[in-house]
Amino acid sequence: MSTPTSTPTAATHENRPSLLVTSPNGRRRARISQLMTGVLLLTVLAALVPLAILLWQVISNGWGPFSWEFLTTVEPLSYRDTGGGYLAGIVGTLYMTGVAALISVPLGLAAAVYLNERPKGRYASVVRFFTDVMTGVPSVFVGLAVYALLVSGSGGLGLGFGTLAGAASLAIIMLPIVVRSSEEMLRLVPADLKQAAFGLGARQWQTTLKVTLPAAAPGLTTGVILAVARGAGETAPLILTALGAREVVLRLTGAPQADIGLLMLDGFRQPFEGGIQRAWAGGFTLILITLGLSIIARALARRSQI
Amino acid sequence: MDHRTAMARDLDHGQPPDGAPDEQAAQQHAPGTEPAHHAVHISIDQVSVRYGAFTAVRDVCFDVPRNAITALIGPSGCGKSTLLRTINRMNDLVPGATTTGAVTYNGEDIYAEGVDPVEVRRRIGMVFQKPNPFPKSIYDNVAFGPRLNGRKRDLDDLVEHSLRRAALWDEVKDKLAQSGLSLSGGQQQRLCIARAIAVDPDVILMDEPCSALDPIATLRIEELMKDMASEYTIVIVTHNMQQAARVSDLTAFFTVDMDNERQERTGVLVEIDDTDTIFTNASDPRTEAYITGRFG
Ligand SMILES: Nc1ncnc2c1ncn2[C@@H]1O[C@H](COP(=O)(O)OP(=O)(O)OP(=O)(O)O)[C@@H](O)[C@H]1O
Numbered sequence: 308m309s310t311p312t313s314t315p316t317a318a319t320h321e322n323r324p325s326l327l328v329t330s331p332n333g334r335r336r337a338r339i340s341q342l343m344t345g346v347l348l349l350t351v352l353a354a355l356v357p358l359a360i361l362l363w364q365v366i367s368n369g370w371g372p373f374s375w376e377f378l379t380t381v382e383p384l385s386y387r388d389t390g391g392g393y394l395a396g397i398v399g400t401l402y403m404t405g406v407a408a409l410i411s412v413p414l415g416l417a418a419a420v421y422l423n424e425r426p427k428g429r430y431a432s433v434v435r436f437f438t439d440v441m442t443g444v445p446s447v448f449v450g451l452a453v454y455a456l457l458v459s460g461s462g463g464l465g466l467g468f469g470t471l472a473g474a475a476s477l478a479i480i481m482l483p484i485v486v487r488s489s490e491e492m493l494r495l496v497p498a499d500l501k502q503a504a505f506g507l508g509a510r511q512w513q514t515t516l517k518v519t520l521p522a523a524a525p526g527l528t529t530g531v532i533l534a535v536a537r538g539a540g541e542t543a544p545l546i547l548t549a550l551g552a553r554e555v556v557l558r559l560t561g562a563p564q565a566d567i568g569l570l571m572l573d574g575f576r577q578p579f580e581g582g583i584q585r586a587w588a589g590g591f592t593l594i595l596i597t598l599g600l601s602i603i604a605r606a607l608a609r610r611s612q613i
Numbered sequence: 614m615d616h617r618t619a620m621a622r623d624l625d626h627g628q629p630p631d632g633a634p635d636e637q638a639a640q641q642h643a644p645g646t647e648p649a650h651h652a653v654h655i656s657i658d659q660v661s662v663r664y665g666a667f668t669a670v671r672d673v674c675f676d677v678p679r680n681a682i683t684a685l686i687g688p689s690g691c692g693k694s695t696l697l698r699t700i701n702r703m704n705d706l707v708p709g710a711t712t713t714g715a716v717t718y719n720g721e722d723i724y725a726e727g728v729d730p731v732e733v734r735r736r737i738g739m740v741f742q743k744p745n746p747f748p749k750s751i752y753d754n755v756a757f758g759p760r761l762n763g764r765k766r767d768l769d770d771l772v773e774h775s776l777r778r779a780a781l782w783d784e785v786k787d788k789l790a791q792s793g794l795s796l797s798g799g800q801q802q803r804l805c806i807a808r809a810i811a812v813d814p815d816v817i818l819m820d821e822p823c824s825a826l827d828p829i830a831t832l833r834i835e836e837l838m839k840d841m842a843s844e845y846t847i848v849i850v851t852h853n854m855q856q857a858a859r860v861s862d863l864t865a866f867f868t869v870d871m872d873n874e875r876q877e878r879t880g881v882l883v884e885i886d887d888t889d890t891i892f893t894n895a896s897d898p899r900t901e902a903y904i905t906g907r908f909g
């Protein structure tokens with residue numbers, strides 16, 4: 308280090324010490340750097356260890372009872388009995404997640420496009436505020452709200468428990484995630500491209516539809532899939548909306564719908580080995596579904612290049 | 614004061630503008646020495662552009678002749694890009710930007726009420742500083758504009774014609790399905806020119822189209838511009854004096870006018886004339902200073 312008072316001259320530049328001589332300050336900096344690297348490594352481990360334990364638990368306990376039979380049959384009448392499976396829950400979870408995605412993805416994309424095109428628009432801050440609040444609402448409350456609005460006959464629409472009510476609550480949970488991740492992705496589209504489109508005489512909607520959205524498509528897909536995966540893993544909002552069932556339900560309304568998480572809840576609550584075994588396998592299935600979706604999302608993200 | 618000079622040098626009209634032009638201008642405009650130019654295609658009249666409360670360019674007046682290349686030169690920040698963008702209403706897209714004055718295209722004010730800026734941009738195309746092809750195939754890049762207008766048939770011919778016109782066809786004819794981004798910078802810029810041509814404009818605005826290119830690619834684009842001038846009216850912004858001298862028929866010199874009172878740096882047009890005149894015999898000392906590199 309040169310002393311700040313002396314102006315560097317050609318002479319002082321010539322007399323610099325060898326690069327091998329570390330200044331005392333430099334040694335201290337190197338030590339701090341090493342220390343910080345260690346601390347950060349520890350925090351990463353602290354975050355990873357619970358995840359690893361969780362995965363290990365589910366896989367080691369769930370792998371055994373997981374089978375083709377588990378995927379293709381419904382539960383036996385008694386929790387005491389072994390065998391049988393979660394077909395009803397798997398169908399219900401996929402069904403409700405699918406319907407929820409159909410509701411939340413178009414809505415969420417539309418909101419994200421609005422926020423991106425009119426960042427200072429009249430409703431932009433309102434939309435942002437509500438997506439933020441919605442991200443923080445506990446999912447049981449989402450279930451409660453949907454119960455009051457859709458399920459309950461007094462004050463609500465009186466649709467009763469079922470697929471639609473469950474899907475609606477999942478959609479509410481997915482929506483803010485879709486909006487936020489999509490807005491992020493749309494913002495990454497270079498202004499250059501939009502300028503080029505406008506320069507060619509494209510209207511605003513043409514620019515959005517033909518340039519902005521396609522350019523952001525891979526990133527949008529990733530965000531949407533992650534949001535869907537998040538919804539697929541939710542159980543709490545379904546307690547008061549889907550209610551749960553033991554048979555495969557294909558109706559949209561009028562009959563309670565099954566869900567993997569709800570079946571697990573029932574299974575673990577009973578003191579019977581058969582039900583508990585199936586619940587572990589159910590957890591394993593749920594992790595397969597969400598992990599599968601996340602892996603697809605990551606693969607798409609890696610290909611995304613705006 | 615500056616725009617008066619500019620008006621004094623207004624082209625094509627032949628007749629002296631009202632108000633006595635200063636001596637130098639009178640010298641330059643000695644009757645008979647005024648070269649014959651093509652008809653006026655675009656006329657810029659008293660144009661000022663503000664971004665919020667800040668005036669970026671003030672009171673610019675000049676005419677752009679048809680089928681000629683007009684170069685806009687001047688120091689950074691003097692509002693060349695701003696002015697260029699007013700010619701096809703791209704400034705409408707900048708929040709807070711306001712344009713006053715008139716820009717007349719084929720005798721019609723493009724800022725008149727009822728004029729659709731989209732229609733203006735279809736007639737007056739634009740090529741940007743940085744090549745910006747869409748992340749689509751070469752074919753789809755060129756077909757983009759025509760498709761916007763609902764054209765579906767004979768696209769192949771139009772794409773080929775546009776690429777030929779942009780002197781790119783031979784290099785890409787075997788890989789039209791490849792991404793436009795797979796091309797070199799110079800090729801990308803020619804693709805952007807082809808893309809602009811495909812909408813069938815008659816004016817093309819170019820904002821420093823070669824500043825991201827190497828000298829050889831630059832020369833190719835310059836050749837292309839000279840070739841295109843028979844069919845199109847071209848307005849080009851450039852920082853490269855030699856480029857202005859090489860390609861343009863007319864050169865407009867802008868500078869920054871410092872308003873000490875309001876602490877504002879506003880762009881003004883100093884003069885516009887035949888490129889030869891500007892480069893060898895400029896009437897305003899500031900022009901000469903800038904061109905010879907003695908700009909303060
Ligand atoms: N979108 C904008 N918002 C606010 N001010 C702007 C905007 N664009 C340009 N300006 C200002 O207007 C003035 C002129 O800018 P402009 O880009 O037109 O200059 P230029 O002559 O093209 O410069 P350069 O040669 O560096 O490209 C500058 O002072 C600039 O800061």
Ligand SMILES: [Mg+2]
Binds near residue numbers: 850
């Ligand atoms: Mg510029």
